[in-house]
Amino acid sequence: MSEFHSGFVSFVGRPNAGKSTLTNALVGEKVAITSSRPQTTRHAVRGLVHRPDGQLILVDTPGLHRPRTLLGERLNDLVRSTWSEVDIVGMCFPSDQRIGPGDRYLIGELAALRSKPMFAIATKTDLVSPERLAQHLQSIATAGQEAGVEWTEIVPVSAVKGEQVELLAELLVRALPEGPAFYPEGQLTDEPEETLVAEIIREAALEGVHDELPHSLAVVVEEMVPREGRSENKPLLDVRVNVYVERDSQKGIIIGKKGARLHEIGVTSRGQIERLLGTPVYLDLHVKVAKDWQRDPKQLRKLGF
Ligand SMILES: Nc1nc2c(ncn2[C@@H]2O[C@H](COP(=O)(O)OP(=O)(O)OP(=O)(O)O)[C@@H](O)[C@H]2O)c(=O)[nH]1
Numbered sequence: 001m002s003e004f005h006s007g008f009v010s011f012v013g014r015p016n017a018g019k020s021t022l023t024n025a026l027v028g029e030k031v032a033i034t035s036s037r038p039q040t041t042r043h044a045v046r047g048l049v050h051r052p053d054g055q056l057i058l059v060d061t062p063g064l065h066r067p068r069t070l071l072g073e074r075l076n077d078l079v080r081s082t083w084s085e086v087d088i089v090g091m092c093f094p095s096d097q098r099i100g101p102g103d104r105y106l107i108g109e110l111a112a113l114r115s116k117p118m119f120a121i122a123t124k125t126d127l128v129s130p131e132r133l134a135q136h137l138q139s140i141a142t143a144g145q146e147a148g149v150e151w152t153e154i155v156p157v158s159a160v161k162g163e164q165v166e167l168l169a170e171l172l173v174r175a176l177p178e179g180p181a182f183y184p185e186g187q188l189t190d191e192p193e194e195t196l197v198a199e200i201i202r203e204a205a206l207e208g209v210h211d212e213l214p215h216s217l218a219v220v221v222e223e224m225v226p227r228e229g230r231s232e233n234k235p236l237l238d239v240r241v242n243v244y245v246e247r248d249s250q251k252g253i254i255i256g257k258k259g260a261r262l263h264e265i266g267v268t269s270r271g272q273i274e275r276l277l278g279t280p281v282y283l284d285l286h287v288k289v290a291k292d293w294q295r296d297p298k299q300l301r302k303l304g305f
Pocket residue numbers: 013014015016017018019020021022033034035036037038039040041062063123124125126127157158159160161
């Protein structure tokens with residue numbers, strides 16, 4: 001019998017590089033938050049990939065960026081500590097963008113982890129021509145050489161089209177240490193359901209928002225309890241959720257005219273939560289202002305950071 005490999009993989013890359021989408025494509029089910037707005041991923045959501053030859057545990061980290069607030073600093077600490085704990089780091093380079101100073105900064109940070117397998121992943125290949133992709137792969141190789149990082153593999157993928165995703169999984173598994181599976185087959189994530197529910201709502205709330213809101217929004221699931229007195233074949237789960245913003249003006253944005261936006265957020269996320277949990281849900285959404293919570297250590301703790 002051939003050996004079984006298992007271990008932890010973390011994708012890094014500039015905001016919007018496609019890390020969450022790639023995590024979802026590898027796992028084959030939606031677990032990590034994705035949105036067209038940069039820097040929405042906060043929690044180290046783990047996705048699990050079960051294969052006959054091994055098990056990949058994906059740790060989806062927020063983008064490393066210059067910290068401007070206490071939250072920013074904590075996120076950067078979280079990213080660095082995640083990197084040092086994982087077996088493989090996969091750096092994502094979106095193919096539709098040139099390698100810039102932000103990428104070089106990240107590669108420089110990677111160079112410090114010398115002994116780890118380091119994957120370079122050219123993401124979003126469906127957006128560019130083969131010529132541009134060839135150029136991009138060459139730039140990735142050069143940027144690695146310049147920083148003293150030796151890429152274990154350079155793999156082009158399109159998570160949206162599902163191209164080369166399987167190959168990437170295979171190469172990652174091969175580069176992991178030998179070891180038994182950490183999680184039982186069938187499990188997709190070890191995040192508590194509350195975290196996934198909160199992230200679904202956060203994503204719905206951020207859809208179509210074009211300002212500083214992403215950083216100001218925190219979602220906390222207060223309670224998930226089965227409605228009493230329901231028969232077994234007609235269950236209903238009561239989900240009570242607080243959406244925190246930093247200012248009154250932001251509260252207005254979330255709620256919308258006559259509550260229209262909040263209603264839409266509720267409808268969109270309820271459907272997804274029902275699919276995730278496999279039960280009908282009554283979703284009770286409240287929007288609250290927690291003034292400047294990003295700068296307040298007490299509030300940060302309360303909101304789970
Ligand atoms: N066309 C195309 N778009 C992609 C692909 N992968 C991701 N995207 C899009 O790129 C945007 C960013 O993707 P995410 O997966 O949220 O990126 P991320 O790196 O997790 O972003 P942060 O959470 O900000 O760090 C989204 O609008 C995705 O739909 C791909 O393979 N092809």
